[in-house]
Amino acid sequence: MAGRLIVISNRIPLGGPPSGGLVVALHECLEQIGGVWIGAADETVETPAATFTEHKEASYQKLTFDLTKEDYRTYYLGYANAVLWPLCHRRGDLIDLQQDYRDGYYRVNERLAQMLADIVTPDDRIWVQDYHFFPLAHALRKLGVRAAIGFFLHIPFPTRTDLEALSDQREFLDWIAAFDLVGVQTKGDVASCLEVFRAMGDGELQLDGAMRHGARRFHVQSFPIGINPEGFAQSAGEEDGREILNLRPNEKLLIGIDRLDYSKGLPNRMRAVGQYLDMRQPEDPRATFLQIAPPTREGLAAYEDIRNELEQISGAENGKHSDLDWTPIRYIHQMVPRHRLAPILRAADVGLVTPMADGMNLVAKEFVAAQDGRDPGVLVLSRFAGAAEQLEGALIVNPFDIMEMADAIRTALVMSLEERSERHEQLARSVFTETIDHWTETYLNAFDRVIPISMPLSA
Known part of the structure; x- marks a missing residue:
């Protein structure tokens, strides 16, 4: 298939050989097929750059985007890890809902979406990793990006009861539906996702296994991650x-x-x-x-x-x-x-x-x-x-x-x-x-198959 694989994760390996099963698997995947790996820079800055910084240390592109200290406090420590992490791990009692956390989370995802929109072509495939970037596909769709966008959630998918703790439940459903393929760890997570859309939104499970939500159709499937x-x-x-x-x-x-x-x-x-x-x-x-x-x-x-x-x-x-x-x-x-x-x-x-x-x-x-x-x-x-x-x-x-x-x-x-x-x-x-290489291969094969159902957001 034409186009690049663009992987988005909160952090990327810089300055040495990659370590850890997931990092090594993504590195080897990009080494084999080429592409781009994008993640946040290690150090915070006063004013974030409007473009990515390239790191020339691999056969594929490594790009980083900037975070300010305020971004780190609100986007990362705040909404990602004081709201979404306890939400997904069944600890609603620990959720710390603050407006500046939510604003920072949106701000970073929307800024990243704008930077991506400037470099993405319709033939590229974007593979987003984890809860730090739930809104990213939705932000990209609003900017007119029609490339295939996949997602993998490494932590449990929140249940209907979990999501009742969020003040922006409908927005959460819109975020998920903006992806073409939502990958989760277990069959139980698949069931949670489908139940959330049926119970809290207008979700309709179609004959080909896709979930319809508004103008969007997307697939959700389990891909249990492994090791080497x-x-x-x-x-x-x-x-x-x-x-x-x-x-x-x-x-x-x-x-x-x-x-x-x-x-x-x-x-x-x-x-x-x-x-x-x-x-x-x-x-x-x-x-x-x-x-x-x-x-x-x-x-x-x-x-x-x-x-x-x-x-x-x-x-x-x-x-x-x-x-x-x-x-x-x-x-x-x-x-x-x-x-x-x-x-x-x-x-x-x-x-x-x-x-x-x-x-x-x-x-x-x-x-x-x-x-x-x-x-x-x-x-x-x-x-x-x-x-x-x-x-x-x-x-x-x-x-x-x-x-x-x-x-x-x-x-x-x-x-x-x-x-x-x-x-x-x-x-x-x-x-x-069911190794880490098996996980990468099965996800990307499934991603290829669901590309034809990609649809933009409704006007």
Whole structure:
């Protein structure tokens, strides 16, 4: 197909080799087919430029747009992460609706749309990534851009109940309908999207699977994102994770690796470990729980609250259960180099992935890829992680039920090798088949097929 692929994301890799599954996949995709990758500049400016800045460090174009300090406060910390993030993660109680947040979010998206309209041709394909740019296609359509515009939401799609918290619900529907293909993580997200349009708007599901909303028709489809399992498995074998952590020969390891975020269910997870320790019998194995939770979005009060809560829980549980030669909970609130995470995951007997809400959760898939198939660990997985649709071989738990999670921890620690192997084989089939490259390929193939239904906004 003629035209370029133009990828839009909040950040792009600059100044070195890309890292992280999604970033590497998009980089390799653009390396193969050419195109443009656009994202916000790393540093804020006093006055944003009206044109993109080009970075000549790849075989494809890398362009950045400017943000001011006010943009960063209102568009990024404000509307994107103090309104849309809690909205999509079922935390309406944490939504902070402020007019300047909304104004800043619109301002950045409309400015970006104007800059894009100046460089886009009708044959180009624009692929927008994530909740930072919900209004972008609508803003482009208002400027007369007729190029195909796709979207992928990496976090959960908001439900009808979630959207009741927004004052601009109709506008949200218009934003989504302005895309040609809306990609989401799970079948559950597809159902949420369709229900929102049927219940809150004039949505009509048509025979070809498209949703009609006003003058627009668009498709919504699930594309579960994956990882590079072969590469991660290779990294897992390059160091001995037990030596890194200085574990005793018979000591079991429970592992949790998450950004410090209220959506990840970290306090309840830590309480469940404490509950397991409370009910642990003398014959049960001695297990250490390592929770790695690097800081994120430290300017928001909700993140300060969860940090304090985790410090209090871990301190209380260690005070109750520690011995002279054993500290049962190790809590690390700092970044750990990525090359060390894979060996640590391989060393773990139990992986705890228990978010309250999560679009996919790639740590669950990384845990599976890292395991030694001859003696694999057990994945304990929240039913509210998108990965639960695919990873049926995990022990599926309700992250709101402390006792259920504690029971799952004990079950995982005493599980027979035969059952662990059977479960791991089932998990690995999914992880090693539905990879990050598979995600990119399937989305772009579907994007090609829906281009003919693209329609402008009504006058």
